Amino acid sequence: MIIEKIVTNIEQMDKSEIEKRHIEKVYLESEHLVKRIQRVKTDHGRELGIRLKEQRDLLAGDVLFMDDKDVIVIDVLADDLLVISPRDLKEMGTIAHQLGNRHMPAQFEGEDILVQYDYLVEELLNELNIPFKHEERKVKQAFRHIGHSHG
CATH class of the missing domain: 2.60.260.20 (Urease metallochaperone UreE, N-terminal domain)
Incomplete structure (x- = not known):
């Protein structure tokens, strides 16, 4: 079929x-x-x-x-994710800027930012003291990179 x-x-x-x-x-x-x-x-x-x-x-x-x-x-199927829970607008802006610099696709569920697991991002979150959880979770759509260049 x-x-x-x-x-x-x-x-x-x-x-x-x-x-x-x-x-x-x-x-x-x-x-x-x-x-x-x-x-x-x-x-x-x-x-x-x-x-x-x-x-x-x-x-x-x-x-x-x-x-x-x-x-x-x-x-x-469930993905290996970092579920980031910024406590305020400053933390949201800080981590959004850092994820953007890494060209990491993200999704949002309520107040949480979902990104596919990356140990470097995990280290960054610990360094910045931004709350997060490492968990297996189903997402409804694909993580998609946004095509662009720095030209």
């Missing part, structure tokens, strides 16, 4: 519509969410080809296939 478009996202579906179907999941590493063309396998062994026609990243909860009986959904 070749998937060329996303049907919907499971978060936008009625709970009753989900419950009447058998759910299969495709588990992806967050870095694979940016791939429009890939071969995957569901947790039930069904092989799929993904070849998206539109320019978009996959997201956790994207429905790849749905009929009256089955639904196939993207799920994301």
Whole structure:
């Protein structure tokens, strides 16, 4: 089966519509969410080809296939993350500037900054005394570098 478009996202579906179907999941590493063309396998062994026609990243909860009986959904494996919790605007600005200088992609959840684990950033956070946790956590979208140059 070749998937060329996303049907919907499971978060936008009625709970009753989900419950009447058998759910299969495709588990992806967050870095694979940016791939429009890939071969995957569901947790039930069904092989799929993904070849998206539109320019978009996959997201956790994207429905790849749905009929009256089955639904196939993207799920994301947990990433090794630093969850940074600045206490005030000064700490937020300081760490945002430092992460930007390192070209580190970041995501935000509430007041927290999420970055993929890097021991140098961990050392920096300890040095700056900015609160953080090192944990495994699922993200909904890929960490994406923003293309630019210093020219």
